[in-house]
Amino acid sequence: MSRNLRTALLGFAFVFFMGGVGFASVPLYRMFCQVTGLNGTTQVADAAPGAIDRQVTVAFDTNTSTALPWAFKPEQRAQRIAIGARDMAFFTAKNLSDKPITGTATFNVTPALAGSYFTKIQCFCFTEQTLQPGEEVRMPVVFYVDPSILEDEEASRIEEITLSYTFYPVDSAKAAS
Structure with a gap:
């Protein structure tokens, strides 16, 4: 696999992962607050x-x-x-x-x-x-x-x-x- 292709795939995976984290952050934060009583x-x-x-x-x-x-x-x-x-x-x-x-x-x-x-x-x-x-x-x-x-x-x-x-x-x- 070429260096450019590997960098592009890693970049795509990172963007995909961060999008998933962003999408899941609100429900995960809500669950965390309910469990801990935070705020x-x-x-x-x-x-x-x-x-x-x-x-x-x-x-x-x-x-x-x-x-x-x-x-x-x-x-x-x-x-x-x-x-x-x-x-x-x-x-x-x-x-x-x-x-x-x-x-x-x-x-x-x-x-x-x-x-x-x-x-x-x-x-x-x-x-x-x-x-x-x-x-x-x-x-x-x-x-x-x-x-x-x-x-x-x-x-x-x-x-x-x-x-x-x-x-x-x-x-x-x-x-x-």
């Missing part, structure tokens, strides 16, 4: 382990993109919950436009250290939400704080965890002006 990414589970005799306050923060004409807020600004117990919070969203709009919510937890201990069982943020003109919906999130938070020397001192959501239009072309 306040919450965990997902099917059931809560059960309450223990310790409580923490969970505060709720909501935001909407300027491109999404929705009113979005928690029904309660904060709840005092037992660590390990299954709990539920409700949020309301209202489409303020005259067009159907689909939105999706991103979320995070602060302090970021609490992300690996904050676990969602069910959440409106797992799917896209379509609201008709003027429609208002009530959306639940079912969650718990993992008791293993008490085994982490730094995390065990956390008194308040903030769960924050931001809604964005799924397709900005669909968002009302």
Whole structure:
């Protein structure tokens, strides 16, 4: 094999490999964040382990993109919950436009250290939400704080965890002006 052909093949293989890495980086990063709780990414589970005799306050923060004409807020600004117990919070969203709009919510937890201990069982943020003109919906999130938070020397001192959501239009072309 000639030197030029070998160099061209190596160059092509490198470009192909880097394209694959670029394509896979977003899902791999998302999986890494879910496993480690990096940047306040919450965990997902099917059931809560059960309450223990310790409580923490969970505060709720909501935001909407300027491109999404929705009113979005928690029904309660904060709840005092037992660590390990299954709990539920409700949020309301209202489409303020005259067009159907689909939105999706991103979320995070602060302090970021609490992300690996904050676990969602069910959440409106797992799917896209379509609201008709003027429609208002009530959306639940079912969650718990993992008791293993008490085994982490730094995390065990956390008194308040903030769960924050931001809604964005799924397709900005669909968002009302």
